[in-house]
Amino acid sequence: MAAVSLIVTGDKEVNRRLAALEPKLQKKFARQATRAVAKKVAQEAKGLTPSISGRAKRTFKVRAIKRKVGVIGSQVIAGADERGGDSPYYLKFLELGKEGQPALKFLRGTLYDRANRWQREFEKELRRFIVAA
Amino acid sequence: MSTILAAVRDFLESKSAIRQLSFGKIFYDRAPEVIAKPYILITVVAVNRFYTLLNEADAASIVVQVDVWHTDTNEMEKLAEAIRLAMSGTQNVFWGNPDAGGRYVFSAKILREDVNADRPQDGSDRWVYNFSRDYDITHREPVPTH
Numbered sequence: 001m002a003a004v005s006l007i008v009t010g011d012k013e014v015n016r017r018l019a020a021l022e023p024k025l026q027k028k029f030a031r032q033a034t035r036a037v038a039k040k041v042a043q044e045a046k047g048l049t050p051s052i053s054g055r056a057k058r059t060f061k062v063r064a065i066k067r068k069v070g071v072i073g074s075q076v077i078a079g080a081d082e083r084g085g086d087s088p089y090y091l092k093f094l095e096l097g098k099e100g101q102p103a104l105k106f107l108r109g110t111l112y113d114r115a116n117r118w119q120r121e122f123e124k125e126l127r128r129f130i131v132a133a
Numbered sequence: 134m135s136t137i138l139a140a141v142r143d144f145l146e147s148k149s150a151i152r153q154l155s156f157g158k159i160f161y162d163r164a165p166e167v168i169a170k171p172y173i174l175i176t177v178v179a180v181n182r183f184y185t186l187l188n189e190a191d192a193a194s195i196v197v198q199v200d201v202w203h204t205d206t207n208e209m210e211k212l213a214e215a216i217r218l219a220m221s222g223t224q225n226v227f228w229g230n231p232d233a234g235g236r237y238v239f240s241a242k243i244l245r246e247d248v249n250a251d252r253p254q255d256g257s258d259r260w261v262y263n264f265s266r267d268y269d270i271t272h273r274e275p276v277p278t279h
Contacts, residue, residue, distance in 0.1 A: 092249075096198070097176070099251050099261050102163045103198060105178045108245075108267065112179030112196045 011123045017130050025133065031064070031072050033125035037118055038062045038074035041110060045076065048106040049091075056088040078107065137195055137272055140229030140236040141175060148219045154212040155201075164202070170261065171212060174200040178267060182274070193274040196244065201264040213264035217243070220268055228272075237273040244269050 018026055042060045049057050059080060065073045079091035097103030111118070142159050145151050151173075158172035176198040183190040199216055203209035220241050229235030245267040250260050 096247065096249070096265055097174075097200070099202065099263070100164075100166070103176050103178075105176070105198070108178050108196070112244075112269075113181065115181060 011127075014123055014127055014130070018126070021130070021133070027072055029126060029129040029133070031074070032129055033122055034073040035062060035064070036125040037121045038076050040121060041118060042076045042078075044114075045078065045107050045110040048110060049078075050094060050104065050106070055086075056091045059088060059091075136234030137193070137236050137270070137274075138175060138177065138197070139234050140238075140272075141197060141270070143229035143233070143235065145173065145216065145219065148215065150215040151212065151219060154208065154215055171201065171203040171208065173212070173216070174198075174202065176200070189276050191273055191276045192239070192271065194269060194271045196267055196269050198265060198267050203262050203264075204259050206262050209262045209264050213266070217266065220270075223270075239271045239273070241268050241270045243267065 018029070021029070039062050042062055046057050046060050049060075051057050056079065059078055061077045061080075063075055063077055065071060065075050079089065080087055093101065094104050095107050096105075138161055142161070145159055146157065155171050155173050158168065160172060160174050162174075162176055164172055164174055178196040178198050180196075181194040183192045183194070199220075201209050201213045201216065203212065221243050223238050223241040226238055227235055228238050243266055245265075247265045249263045249265065251263065253259055253261075
């Protein structure tokens, strides 16, 4: 089988050290790093979420993206109550707006406004996993 | 930020298909309390500026949410598609009026899209439909040289 090189960051040093690892380890570290960053994203988004009872905030979860060829990573899910309770469906309306109600965009703002920061965090986490190996 | 928003609006208004389908009703952030549909609502979601080592670079990126509100799903899709065809995939094009804060746009791409339906309100039997897309627009932003 041909060697697989995984270029995931803009940091040459991290790319070089990552390329020296086995493909299986490359994927493992990249997956762990995305999960660590996704947890931070979820934490920050939670802090920005408007809250009265705290029900919406309790629905923030980090999940692995379903693995496909060439795709690994983690996602932040909010607004779905997996324990069978009433889902805070209104989270979508708060985020995207409704007729007569402007969008609050606190979830997308967390991602888009701080895109550079999350990329740096990813590189930092990835470096941490590589050094620890 | 406000000038790139004006550039987005001017650009959309300059497209005859969009102007006809929306009757020229394009608003920022919130629509007037009483307004007949259809209309287009533009909301800023995020702004990212780029920097050199020493200073601000002459480029910025803005994420805007462009919502189409309509009472007819077919017409809503037509209008949303006209906007997509005008904005998405834009490369190195000038948007808006050069004399009134228009902007040179390097790229514009869709980040998210979604369709929603709002229940009839106030005894009405009319559902309201909403086609929502987020566009990431990277554009040239003048920087003072003093």
